[in-house]
Amino acid sequence: MKFTKVELHVIQMALKAPFVTSLGIVKERKGIIVELHDDQGHIGYGESVAFETPWYTEETVKTCFHMIKDILAPIVLKQSYEHPTEVFDSFNTIRKNPMAKAAVDMAAWDVFAKIHQLPLHxxxxxxxxxxxxxxxxxxxxxxxxxxxxxxxxxxxxxxxxxxxxxxxxxxxxxxxxxxxxxxxxxxxxxxxxxxxxxxxxxxxxxxxxxxxxxxxxxxxxxxxxxxxxxxxxxxxxxxxxxxxxxxxxxxxxxxxxxxxxxxxxxxxxxxxxxxxxxxxxxxxxxxxxxxxxxxxxxxxxxxxxxxxxxxxxxxxxxxxxxxxxxxxxxxxxxxxxxLPFEGVGIGVEINRKRLDEVRIHHEVLIK
Ligand SMILES: [Mg+2]
CATH class of the missing domain: 3.20.20.120 (Enolase-like C-terminal domain)
Incomplete structure (x- = not known):
């Protein structure tokens, strides 16, 4: 796999009802959708699930955005991979930041399954x-x-x-x-x-x-x-x-x-x-x-x-x-x-109209 482009979509959506935990109330959710393109035209998707404040783990939407944009995307755009596990392993020199790494790792798995024309499961x-x-x-x-x-x-x-x-x-x-x-x-x-x-x-x-x-x-x-x-x-x-x-x-x-x-x-x-x-x-x-x-x-x-x-x-x-x-x-x-999705990769499509409605920031990183 040779990756040529990473697109980051920061989105924000209101929850249907506030969600109460022992540490705080979540009313609105922000997240980062990672879109990973390879040189054959496949597109894989990942998502950073960090919250806006570090109440659950130490990462936040902002720290994940920085990590993906400035540290992880340059790594995956620089090398080629045989298997998605190598993507995670290529982050070995980067300490912690699992939610940022996960978003890129997920997208690489999605690309890999699409290359093989198989559902991710x-x-x-x-x-x-x-x-x-x-x-x-x-x-x-x-x-x-x-x-x-x-x-x-x-x-x-x-x-x-x-x-x-x-x-x-x-x-x-x-x-x-x-x-x-x-x-x-x-x-x-x-x-x-x-x-x-x-x-x-x-x-x-x-x-x-x-x-x-x-x-x-x-x-x-x-x-x-x-x-x-x-x-x-x-x-x-x-x-x-x-x-x-x-x-x-x-x-x-x-x-x-x-x-x-x-x-x-x-x-x-x-x-x-x-x-x-x-x-x-x-x-x-x-x-x-x-x-x-x-x-x-x-x-x-x-x-x-x-x-x-x-x-x-x-x-x-x-x-x-x-x-x-x-x-x-x-x-x-x-x-x-x-029931698991039977389409190739993660088996769901991005609803571009909805993504545009809820997107508050967009960035394209090219090799
Ligand atoms: Mg729990």
Whole structure:
């Protein structure tokens, strides 16, 4: 693969409803769509999923834009590649910045699958004919949470994830468990219990499917200590930023489940490597979401066809967040399941009219 042009589209779109986490409220979403052209006329798409402020990880839309434009694009425009894994590996000398790297890595995989005229899920060795979908509820009041769960259950979702934090935990979860005794419930703390982890112990009796990232990003040792005290499996999200971090977490027994997010780990290449490592060690995985646009969502759908993705992820329908996405067709959830896209590459087209409407900055980088 010889890449000749990188186009960056910075877009901004309002969410259908504000999304509440323990660390902040997201009302509008900005993102960067990376368009990667090769010398044969193929175009691949990637997406940077960093938020505008560093509340989830240290990267932001601005840092990703700088990294892609000034550091990563010049690297991919300078060399040629046999395989997309070489793109990720060619960023070896660049420290961290996984979300910036991921956007370029995803686009390279899309180009590669298009060169081979295959759907991306086949290109990466996916074997699942449909994937399990879950949905995330982020609301400010328990009444609103219960209302949202009821609506999502009616849409066929089999697993619901609730954002929790001190003061919005045991009582909330108990009420949800009481209202929906059979529902598979996951609680995501986004690190809200650092230093007050014992507050979580009473949640243990509610039979939750798992609790996600209770402690800080770097707290692998503390997570291991907490897991020993809890029956509920701990799932790591923010802590798993690379294959190396996954290896450390497994060695320390910091949790029993890993949420794999393509953006957070540096791209599809590293996500597949983490999936393979987890399979070897009997660690369950599922595919996390980032309130993303259609490009990243299509990559998630492809990733989740790998055999290890045996529990429902955060891949919900496009209409969960957007009035109109920048890609077609939409991701659609039916009876809690999503069918992978069968078109070549990521299998979705960019809706140019919609992209133009929501684009706030555009840059073209040429070899
Ligand atoms: Mg999470």
């Amino acid at each position: 086949q290109m990466i060795g996916g074997t699942r004919s449909d994937i399990l979908a879950g949905v995330v509820v982020g609301a400010s009041t328990i009444d609103e949470v219960l209302k949202q769960i009821q609506a999502f259950k009616a849409e066929g979702y089999e697993r619901v994830k609730i954002k929790i934090g001190p003061g919005k935990d045991y009582d909330w979860m108990k009420e949800i468990r009481h209202s929906f005794p059979e529902l598979s419930i996951l609680a995501d703390a986004n690190s809200a219990y650092s230093g007050v982890e014992d507050q979580l112990l009473e949640i243990d009796e509610l039979g939750l499917q798992m609790i996600e990232q209770p402690l800080g990003q770097d707290d692998l040792v503390d997570h291991a200590r907490l897991q020993k005290k809890m029956v509920t499996p701990i799932c790591l999200d923010e802590s798993i930023t690379s294959l190396h971090a996954a290896k450390s977490a497994i060695a320390l027994q910091s949790g029993r489940v890993i949420n794999i997010k393509i953006g957070r780990v540096g791209g599809l290449t590293e996500a597949i490597r983490i999936h393979d490592l987890c399979q070897k060690h009997g660690i369950q995985v599922w595919c996390g979401g980032m309130l993303e646009f259609g490009v990243s969502r299509a990559h998630n759908v492809a990733l989740a066809t790998l055999s290890g993705f045996s529990i429902p992820g955060d891949i919900s329908s496009s209409s969960r967040y957007w009035q109109e996405d920048i890609t077609t067709p939409d991701v659609v959830v039916e009876r809690g399941r999503i």
